[in-house]
Amino acid sequence: MISDKDLAEDKDNLGASAPPISVLVISCSLDPLSQSRLLAFDAARRLEDQGARVELVDLQEMMLPAFDNAQAHDHRGVIGLKRAIVRADAVVIAAPVYNWSLGSATKNMVEITGATGENGRKAAWFDKFVTFLCAGGLPHSYTAYAGLASSMTLDFKCIINPYMVYATDRDTTDGVFSEGVSQRMQKTLDVALELAAALRNRTYSSDWEI
Template structure:
């Protein structure tokens, strides 16, 4: 079977972001497994605020929409702030998930994996609302092996051995789900 397109989108604006390092490692793992994977760093992309109007004229939004639409699966790497995914993730979803006026969301039927960096281990369920939205709105399949890492999971600049194994497994499951669903016979659209 040919390789999958599995981009990793880094959704942190922090110059010293741990979630960006996790994104880079995720893309390396997927590439080593034989898939097409690259990190798209939203800190380097001009993602305008969502206004449901001129945002769609942005070349960067059009490029992100095409990247997501053409992907077999997407890894979203982001920090957890105040018990929730960073606002950059929501901005990305709003800009590329809007429908109406001839627009079709890019996210339909995608396999999604979350890779999160947080301060404390207590907010590991912070992705629940995001998962629910992706599943119900866009019929995404959300990898149950979310990769959640708190400050306690790092030895200096690297993940501890046990936690690195979790990221490895999350990427393996991500690729396997995308492979299995590549031959799906259905196509979703905005429906309840």
């Protein structure tokens, strides 16, 4: 007969053998004083502290070309970013809000890594688990990410974290976020890691389809 102790030991062994969750954090703001960039760095640090394997991509350092569905695909940074998205268990997108939607650099990043075409090129975003961290000027712009999130769900069958972080200038003091934003960040990342672990063993694979 299997005892409760045996079951507990089996559970511990399974947990110990499971590889760490791989998380790609993408900072999409080109503003040198960006609040969303601070969110990205904070998220990367917290995820590493929780045992995740984290890769941080900062678009200020990469400077992706504009999407033209042609030469942009051969850009070294684009190739590397697509590979990073494909191998990640989860992706965190940290982005600024401009004009009631996410900034153009964010949309360009998704377009340039989400195109399918010649030479076996396939979108990197299919079936990805995605978390959004956003920063804006007005408190009531917190739903601005919804348009991109919806399109990624429909196009790529992404699964969107039901929790997100939204911060404004009022939520930071000398680069330190308020307690409310800090607590929201921690819960959002806790959910991200839990759901990413649960989704890692999915058996299905998506492509362009309705």
